[in-house]
Amino acid sequence: MKEIPLRSLPGIPMLLILLLATGVGAWLLVTALQFQLWPQLVAGVLLGGGALLCLGGLYMVEPNQAAVLSLFGRYVGTVKDNGLRWNNPFYAKKKVSLRVRNFESGKLKVNELDGSPIEIAAVIVWQVVDASEAVYNVDDYESFVHIQSESALRTMATSYPYDQHEDGQIALRSHAAEVSQHLRDELAERLADAGVQVLDARISHLAYAPEIAQAMLQRQQANAIIAARTRIVAGAVGMVEMALAELQKNGVVELDEERKAQMVSNLLVVLCGERATQPIVNAGTLY
Numbered sequence: 565m566k567e568i569p570l571r572s573l574p575g576i577p578m579l580l581i582l583l584l585a586t587g588v589g590a591w592l593l594v595t596a597l598q599f600q601l602w603p604q605l606v607a608g609v610l611l612g613g614g615a616l617l618c619l620g621g622l623y624m625v626e627p628n629q630a631a632v633l634s635l636f637g638r639y640v641g642t643v644k645d646n647g648l649r650w651n652n653p654f655y656a657k658k659k660v661s662l663r664v665r666n667f668e669s670g671k672l673k674v675n676e677l678d679g680s681p682i683e684i685a686a687v688i689v690w691q692v693v694d695a696s697e698a699v700y701n702v703d704d705y706e707s708f709v710h711i712q713s714e715s716a717l718r719t720m721a722t723s724y725p726y727d728q729h730e731d732g733q734i735a736l737r738s739h740a741a742e743v744s745q746h747l748r749d750e751l752a753e754r755l756a757d758a759g760v761q762v763l764d765a766r767i768s769h770l771a772y773a774p775e776i777a778q779a780m781l782q783r784q785q786a787n788a789i790i791a792a793r794t795r796i797v798a799g800a801v802g803m804v805e806m807a808l809a810e811l812q813k814n815g816v817v818e819l820d821e822e823r824k825a826q827m828v829s830n831l832l833v834v835l836c837g838e839r840a841t842q843p844i845v846n847a848g849t850l851y
Contacts, residue, residue, distance in 0.1 A: 567696040570633060570641025575622050575648025585615035621653035630695035632658040642695050660695040664763060669714050671769055676736065677725045681773035684721050686747060688713045689764040690755070697759030705758050716750040726772065736770055743767060804828050
């Protein structure tokens with residue numbers, strides 16, 4: 565089912581013509597009954613009745629709206645001209661909004677790629693681009709969009725882990741753009757037959773399920789602490805190496821291996837400690 569553009573006549577001129585025809589028919593009918601003129605009676609009935617019947621062909625099309633017309637169950641075409649329009653009065657008319665609409669899914673509980681339960685929700689921005697497909701390919705296109713959006717969100721959420729565990733790995737929490745693109749592609753494939761175009765799809769809520777949220781928070785905190793400590797130690801080792809190299813280069817003091825080891829130990833304690841150190845000044849000899 566593909567959309568067929570259909571021409572329509574302006575409604576206001578047709579309304580004036582039909583009202584005039586109705587008035588003329590009524591005048592002929594009254595005159596014929598008064599003077600018993602049977603040909604005028606038939607003409608008045610036909611003209612007035614036909615004009616009243618044709619008034620049923622008038623319909624209104626608002627901006628960003630389409631009227632899908634059918635004749636006895638057969639699709640005829642789609643009218644997108646705005647204002648008061650007129651077509652065959654026997655056409656059945658189904659109006660479809662072409663405005664941009666958004667829909668926010670409920671919070672869905674799914675298992676991400678690693679099997680951990682999470683809560684996820686998304687905002688979907690969509691628009692009907694083919695009114696005939698929206699009317700005839702699905703029973704209720706709005707309900708179809710809502711159900712397929714939640715199904716696509718579930719499918720997408722099971723394809724990625726919540727957190728990034730390896731370099732280059734796409735995760736729900738750290739790669740919003742890639743995840744949103746995947747969700748848009750999934751929705752576009754599912755909603756194409758309904759004449760619906762997905763303009764945007766983004767995650768609006770993402771969290772671990774309540775039963776594991778505390779444990780996952782502790783794991784995240786532990787990972788953050790480990791990462792911070794690793795960076796601190798790496799920086800401290802570099803600073804110690806630089807200090808020893810500068811002392812040896814400038815010939816400030818000659819240290820044996822035991823004193824170097826003690827100096828390295830003291831520097832690492834100072835640089836890696838969480839609290840400020842209290843120095844002890846040696847007023848005697850080095851040994």
